[in-house]
Amino acid sequence: MKSISKNTLDEPVQYLKSVGPKRSESFSKIGINSVRDLLYYFPSRHLDRTTVLNAAKAYGYLMNGYDGELTVIGKVYEKEKKRFGKREILKIQFKDSTGFFECVWFRATKYFYSVFNEGDLFAISSKPEKSKYGALQFIHPDFDRISEEEEKSFLHTGKIIPFYRIPKELRSGNIGDLSLRKIISIAVENYADQIDETLPLEIINENKLIGLTEAIRNYHFPESTEKLNSAKRRFKFEELFYLELLVALRKQNYQAKLAGNKMIIRTTLVQNFLQTLPFELTKAQLKVLSEIKNDLTSNKPMNRLLQGDVGSGKTIVSLIAMLIAIDNGFQAAIIAPTEILADQHAKNISAMMKKLYKHFPEREIKVSLLLGGQKKSEREKRLEEIELQEADIIVGTHALFEEKVKYKNLGLVVIDEQHRFGVRQRAKLQSKGKTPEVLVMSATPIPRTISMTIYGDLDISIIDEMPKHRKPIKTVLRGENRLPEIFKFIIDKTHEGYQTFIVYPLVEESEKLELKAAETFYDTLKKTHLKNLRLGLIHGRMSWQEKEERMLLFLKKEFDVLVSTTVIEVGIDIPDANIILINDAHRFGLSQLHQLRGRVGRSDKQAYCVLVTRDEIVRYNIQQRFDLEYLSSSLIEKYKSAIRLQTMIKTNDGFEIAETDLKLRGPGDIFSTKQSGFPDLKYADIVYDADLLNIAKKIAFDLINKDPSLQMESNLVIRNNLIKHYSDNLQYAKIA
Ligand code: ADP
Ligand code: MG
Numbered sequence: 001m002k003s004i005s006k007n008t009l010d011e012p013v014q015y016l017k018s019v020g021p022k023r024s025e026s027f028s029k030i031g032i033n034s035v036r037d038l039l040y041y042f043p044s045r046h047l048d049r050t051t052v053l054n055a056a057k058a059y060g061y062l063m064n065g066y067d068g069e070l071t072v073i074g075k076v077y078e079k080e081k082k083r084f085g086k087r088e089i090l091k092i093q094f095k096d097s098t099g100f101f102e103c104v105w106f107r108a109t110k111y112f113y114s115v116f117n118e119g120d121l122f123a124i125s126s127k128p129e130k131s132k133y134g135a136l137q138f139i140h141p142d143f144d145r146i147s148e149e150e151e152k153s154f155l156h157t158g159k160i161i162p163f164y165r166i167p168k169e170l171r172s173g174n175i176g177d178l179s180l181r182k183i184i185s186i187a188v189e190n191y192a193d194q195i196d197e198t199l200p201l202e203i204i205n206e207n208k209l210i211g212l213t214e215a216i217r218n219y220h221f222p223e224s225t226e227k228l229n230s231a232k233r234r235f236k237f238e239e240l241f242y243l244e245l246l247v248a249l250r251k252q253n254y255q256a257k258l259a260g261n262k263m264i265i266r267t268t269l270v271q272n273f274l275q276t277l278p279f280e281l282t283k284a285q286l287k288v289l290s291e292i293k294n295d296l297t298s299n300k301p302m303n304r305l306l307q308g309d310v311g312s313g314k315t316i317v318s319l320i321a322m323l324i325a326i327d328n329g330f331q332a333a334i335i336a337p338t339e340i341l342a343d344q345h346a347k348n349i350s351a352m353m354k355k356l357y358k359h360f361p362e363r364e365i366k367v368s369l370l371l372g373g374q375k376k377s378e379r380e381k382r383l384e385e386i387e388l389q390e391a392d393i394i395v396g397t398h399a400l401f402e403e404k405v406k407y408k409n410l411g412l413v414v415i416d417e418q419h420r421f422g423v424r425q426r427a428k429l430q431s432k433g434k435t436p437e438v439l440v441m442s443a444t445p446i447p448r449t450i451s452m453t454i455y456g457d458l459d460i461s462i463i464d465e466m467p468k469h470r471k472p473i474k475t476v477l478r479g480e481n482r483l484p485e486i487f488k489f490i491i492d493k494t495h496e497g498y499q500t501f502i503v504y505p506l507v508e509e510s511e512k513l514e515l516k517a518a519e520t521f522y523d524t525l526k527k528t529h530l531k532n533l534r535l536g537l538i539h540g541r542m543s544w545q546e547k548e549e550r551m552l553l554f555l556k557k558e559f560d561v562l563v564s565t566t567v568i569e570v571g572i573d574i575p576d577a578n579i580i581l582i583n584d585a586h587r588f589g590l591s592q593l594h595q596l597r598g599r600v601g602r603s604d605k606q607a608y609c610v611l612v613t614r615d616e617i618v619r620y621n622i623q624q625r626f627d628l629e630y631l632s633s634s635l636i637e638k639y640k641s642a643i644r645l646q647t648m649i650k651t652n653d654g655f656e657i658a659e660t661d662l663k664l665r666g667p668g669d670i671f672s673t674k675q676s677g678f679p680d681l682k683y684a685d686i687v688y689d690a691d692l693l694n695i696a697k698k699i700a701f702d703l704i705n706k707d708p709s710l711q712m713e714s715n716l717v718i719r720n721n722l723i724k725h726y727s728d729n730l731q732y733a734k735i736a
Contacts, residue, residue, distance in 0.1 A: 009036045009194055017186050018179070026173025038187045039195065042219050042235075043162035046228060047071060047123055047144070049154060056098035059136045062128040068634070071125040072101060072136075073151060076116045081109060092116050094124065101136040103143075121146055123163075145177040160222045184220055192216045198721045199238060200714050203699060209234045233692070236684040240693050243678055244700035245718065246729050247456035252708050254457065255300050261411055261435060262299040263328040270323050272360040276352070277316070284465035285313050291461045292321050295437065296412075302437035305455050307445055308463030309654035310598025311470070314441045317463070318414040319349060321439055326365060326392045330411025333394040333436075335401075337416065339371050339544040340551070344573070345416070346395040353393070370396040370405065373544065415440045444591050445654035447662045449686045452697055454678055464655075473601040474608050475649050477585075479615035486581060486610055487529035490561065493579060493608075494533055499554065500561045500579040501599060505587040506540065515541045521583075522563045533560040540565050566592070574599070578607040585611035585648075586641035590661040593648050609648075617642050621649075628663050640664055663687055679729050 013035055014024035032038050051071055053061065058072045074094030082089045090109035093102050103124060105112045116122070126141030144163040146154070153159055164180050175183070197204075197212045204211060210218070210227075215234040222228035274281070281289070288306060295302035308314045322332035334349075336342035346369035353365040368391030370382045385391040389408035394400065413436045440458060451460055478486060490500050504521050518539040526535050536559035538550045554562045555574050562577070566588075580600045585593065593611070601607035620642040628636065628643070636643065647660045686693065703715065710719040722730065 009039075009191055010034045013038050013183075013187075016183060018183055023173050023175055023183075026170050026175060029169040029173075030167055035187055035191050036195070038184060039192060039216055041164065041184070044165045045163050046160045046222065047154075047163060048160040048225060049158050052123070054098040055094075055096045055101045055136060058101065058128060059099070062130060062136055066128070068632070069125055069127050071123055072096070073121065073123050073146070074101060076118050076120050076122065079113060079116060079118070081113065094122070101138070102131065103138045103141055104131075105140055107140070115143075121148055121151055123161075147178050150178075150181075160225065160228060162220055162222075188217055188220050197717060198725075199241070200717050202714065203241070207237065207695065207699075209237055232683065236689055236692055237696055239679075239681055239683045240689065240696035241700055242722070242726060243453060243681070244456065244693075244697040245704065245722070246678055246726065247453065247697075248701045248704035249730075251303070251457040252704055254303055261296070261301070261325075261328070261330070261437060263296045263324055263330075263411070265293075265297075265324065266327050267363075268360075269327045269363065270320055273320065273323055273352075273356050276355050276359050279467065281316070282313065282463070282465050282467055284308075284463040285317055288461035288463055289317055289320060291459075292317070292439065293324065295459070296321065296324055301435050302412075302439060303458050304439050304461055305446075305451065305458040306439055306441045306461050306463070307451070308441075309445060309466070310443060310595065311602055312463040312466055314443075314463060315345070315348070315416075318416075318439055318441060319352070321437075322393055322412055322414065323365070325412035325437070328411065330409050331386070331389055331392055331394060331407055332412040332414065333396070333400055333407070333410060334414040334416060336395070336397055339373065339397055340548050341416070342369065342371060342395050342397050343544075343548055348573075349393060349395065365392045366390060367393045367395060370394060370399055372397065372399045410436045412437045412439065417442055444595065445658045447655070447658045449690045449693055450662070452693060453686065456697070469604045470601065471604065471606050472652050473597060474606065475597065475611065475652075476608070477611045477613065477618055477621055477645055477649055479618040480612055481615060483612065484529065486612070489610075490579060490581070491530070491533065494560045497576060498579055498605070499557065499559070499574060499577040500581060501577055501596075502561055502563045502581045503583060503596060504563070504565055505584045506565050515539060518563070518565050525561075525563060530561060535559060536562045538562060538564045566596070573602055575603045576605075578603065578605050579610070580608070581610045581612065583612050585645060586613045586617050588644075590644045590647060590657055590664060593644065594654060594657045597648070597652075611645055611648060613641075613645060617645065621646050628660065636664065679726065 011034060012024060013019050013027050013032060014021055016035065016038075019027070027033070027038070032041055053070055053072055055072055055074065058070055061070060072094075074096045076092060077095040077100065078093040080091045080093075082091065087106065088109045090105040090112055091102055092104075092112075093100055101124075123144045123146055124138055124141045125143070126138040129137045129139060131137040144161075146161060150161060154161055162181065162184075163177065164184070166175065166177060166180060170176075170180065192213050195212055195216060199209070199212070203209070209215075210230045212234070215231040218227040218231040219235070222231065288308075292302065292304065292306075295304060306314055306317065318334065322334065325332045334345055336345055346367055350367045353367055357364045366385070368382050368385045370379070370386070374382070382391070383404060383406070386394055387406045387408055394407075399405070415438070417440050440455075446455060451458075490498075494500070502521075502525070504518065518537065522535060522537040536550050536554055538547055542550070550562070551574070553559060554577070557576065578600050580596060582588065582593065582596060588596070597609045600609065620639065624639070624642070624646075626639060626643045626646055631639075643660075643664065647657060651657060684692065703718075704710075706712075707715050710716075710722075
């Protein structure tokens with residue numbers, strides 16, 4: 001009977017054999033309350049006999065120069081604590097049937113001393129080392145206790161043993177490797193078959209997945225390696241499928257709930273504007289523009305992501321979209337990530353609108369800038385302009401989201417985004433107009449897998465072509481010892497009319513020290529290598545007005561060289577700045593380097609990006625060809641900074657760089673799913689499971705297309721599971 005079996009799964013773990021009140025309290029500290037929770041507490045890794053070596057074999061591996069991790073099983077033979085001055089070292093000898101090996105701890109020796117008891121059996125996993133006396137040694141290894149019984153059955157029948165993470169909350173509740181395995185095996189034995197399937201049968205069959213019960217069993221206690229892999233695949237699929245369902249529902253909800261503005265091309269405004277531009281739009285710009293125009297003129301609201309590399313000309317495209325909105329009697333807002341950028345947008349757009357008015361004086365387009373730091377009187381005036389629709393284009397930062405800002409007739413919102421605007425903010429802004437159309441611009445290209453997930457509810461337009469006549473930036477890598485030559489190059493180029501950015505990374509934690517470091521670099525350069533050039537300084541401790549002042553002086557060519565900490569990352573246009581020298585380049589992230597490089601190369605002159613780093617990193621780069629497809633994760637980790645620099649030299653293509661960055665950093669680091677309102681991924685990895693993501697996306701979107709509110713009998717499973725387990729993520733995706 002279903003209702004009864006449901007109840008038992010939701011029973012407190014306390015009632016499981018060998019748990020009891022004390023242990024159940026420990027479980028609850030790590031969020032395990034019910035039997036169901038326990039069934040979903042999966043092993044962090046597994047051990048199967050094919051991956052275990054005996055001590056003699058492991059020693060052989062070590063002597064042959066093996067550089068990876070390996071696992072050995074042995075019995076604690078002898079423990080020894082040694083004191084060297086203040087430091088204590090713990091050394092434990094282990095024994096198996098073929099010989100001895102030792103493990104060494106330098107930290108938390110007291111704790112580890114208490115963990116290893118003579119006669120106990122452990123699986124030790126780590127990179128092997130050779131001790132001073134030539135013995136096989138592991139330093140601070142991973143370890144898991146196993147019982148003799150487990151070892152026997154393991155070795156003789158080829159079973160796979162699960163190892164669970166045992167946080168201190170469990171340890172202090174007297175739950176260790178052996179007891180946790182026991183408790184979970186009881187749970188799996190008695191309850192796994194009562195769990196309700198969370199995927200429709202059709203999807204399971206079509207995708208050759210295994211059922212939920214079988215997957216749970218095999219994730220914990222796999223019958224075979226194949227079964228374990230099937231279990232993992234099932235959970236990954238399920239996770240990605242539900243993620244994409246939420247994406248599809250959000251998109252569907254947005255389009256169903258809101259009717260768009262159905263604009264038309266009424267006058268020659270846009271045409272006139274195009275005539276005032278000193279250049280022709282690229283094919284790619286025209287293509288995305290027609291996609292945007294389709295959205296604006298249809299009655300579905302636009303919700304589009306415009307991607308393109310730095311300098312590919314997104315701003316002009318968005319401005320044309322704004323003009324279409326204005327042509328239809330609406331206001332348009334553009335939101336920048338920083339005040340200085342908002343300010344620059346406002347100035348550029350005003351200048352273009354003035355030019356337009358001069359040539360076509362039928363209609364004056366008014367631009368209004370709203371910033372957090374404005375004087376009260378100024379701000380009041382802007383707010384009034386916005387409320388009375390005296391302003392057609394409103395430029396600003398987050399301040400445009402505030403309650404106080406009342407738009408008379410907001411028809412289009414352009415968000416010049418750097419992954420800083422979450423879905424909540426987007427929704428908030430959308431609530432400010434009747435149904436404003438939304439165009440999100442991304443300065444950093446977003447890898448496809450990411451745009452399929454956290455941006456998956458947006459339609460995507462890509463500008464994949466740079467304006468003509470623009471020469472690719474020349475990027476070189478140099479060791480620090482070559483700085484004098486580089487400075488000479490900068491001086492020579494200055495005489496040809498070039499300007500130069502010199503960037504130093506923020507090394508100091510404290511703002512005071514940072515300021516000092518920036519000033520020191522600046523002073524030194526001024527006194528030594530660049531004493532005949534005019535230098536300016538810009539750093540993170542300045543207010544945006546100060547920064548802007550300096551940038552404007554640089555733009556007016558009052559300086560030849562601008563020394564800066566990373567503040568120039570935001571996109572200020574300086575046409576003659578065609579050299580960027582990045583010091584300690586190994587300290588910067590890949591997309592940060594690419595952003596910095598994007599500051600130059602905005603004219604038809606040859607631009608240069610000089611990456612300066614430690615000599616040894618330059619040497620790796622000359623000797624090694626790093627291919628991420630074939631490198632193990634530990635080598636990638638080890639050579640990360642060298643790989644980043646090599647990528648910069650190899651390519652100017654922002655999308656390629658974004659993909660590599662994603663591989664190097666992992667998705668969590670770059671894109672927080674939390675801020676997007678989507679659940680975090682526990683099982684799947686967006687980089688490595690991209691194929692599965694593609695499949696899951698297609699199935700999810702087809703399904704929502706056919707059954708938008710999940711009413712069909714066959715989709716009831718999905719509906720119930722969404723309500724039960726994803727209620728937090730449903731706020732932008734109604735299924736009622
Ligand atoms: P993005 O916002 O994509 O970084 P911008 O819109 O700021 O790029 O454009 C960078 C520069 O290129 C600007 O000075 C802009 O006027 C110019 N630009 C834009 N489109 C073209 C084009 N089709 N041909 C030549 N120059 C262009
Ligand atoms: Mg831009």
